[in-house]
Amino acid sequence: MSGGIGGGESGVPETLLDTKGQVHGFTTTNAAVNVGANDTIIYADSAQAAGIGYGASAKSTLATTGSLLAASSANTLSELSASATSGHVLTSTGAASLPTYQAVASGGQIELIGTATAGVPTGRKSNWLSGTLTPEPNMETTYSELIVIANLYYDEATGFGECYINLNSTTSGYGDAHGFYYDGSSNTNLSKSNGTVAFITDANLGESTNEGIHTYTSIALNDATTFMYNFHTYSTSSSGTSMILDTTCDLASNTIDHVKLQASLASWATDSNITIYGRKMI
């Protein structure tokens, strides 16, 4: 049989498609449409004589591991490359532009600054975290709050006594501590005076052998001109007594490089621990 598809003289000539990859199209007559570049695909395209043409596909656009497919303009595929820095997140740069990878905003995040666990501190009035804190918290520019969490246990018959915090080895400028405690039956107002440390508990919080206390102390720079800090401590003991104490201190510095936690009577027992966090300024 002679002729192309359909046969006869009115059919498509066999010589219409003579190149690898060509497909059969139609303009006003039968026509060959040449194959596009590798990994491109056929789109309907009224601007083309045959009404179809090859264009970029997802496969042809994404040439690099980790890239994402994005639109750089209307109906235009674009390769959004992965960030060169691990941990960066995709962030919008506005409604009409490609997003970009950027570092996570750190404002408001809580960052671990230092920790110590039992076994290290021994003996009465042990000093914890008396070395330089890293990073050294700057309470005026970097951290809005320093959080000291302590879980303390003691096993001496002498009782726990008072507990206090000393910052930067400063032994002056501390204000009186005011607050109250609740022992399960009544509230009692409490005022403690001292100029050398900041009280975070009173002796009434823990007076029994094998008792444990948990304290949460928030420290914030109240006045950057005078370097006045506010201390606010919540504490509770395993005997059921709870306590709140507020104190102030003029540290003469906007940075804190030392935190010492001390008890006036007992030694810290095994498993006692202290952790210091900084809340990043927004």
Add this chain to the structure above:
Amino acid sequence: MTILVLTKELSQIQEFNEFIKTLKKPTNLSNKKSWYSVYSDMNGNIIKLITEDKKILAYAKEIGLK
């Protein structure tokens, strides 16, 4: 016109705090112990006072603490 003003007696803890203001805080406290610790009930009545300061001790006896 007569103006009446409510006058309220200070509670024991308020009086104590006024008294403390007349004293000079020690600058070098031994063993970092409290200069004083004072406890009151929610009505402001002092129920416990711990101190080694002689002036505060004398005040405590004046208000009936034993």
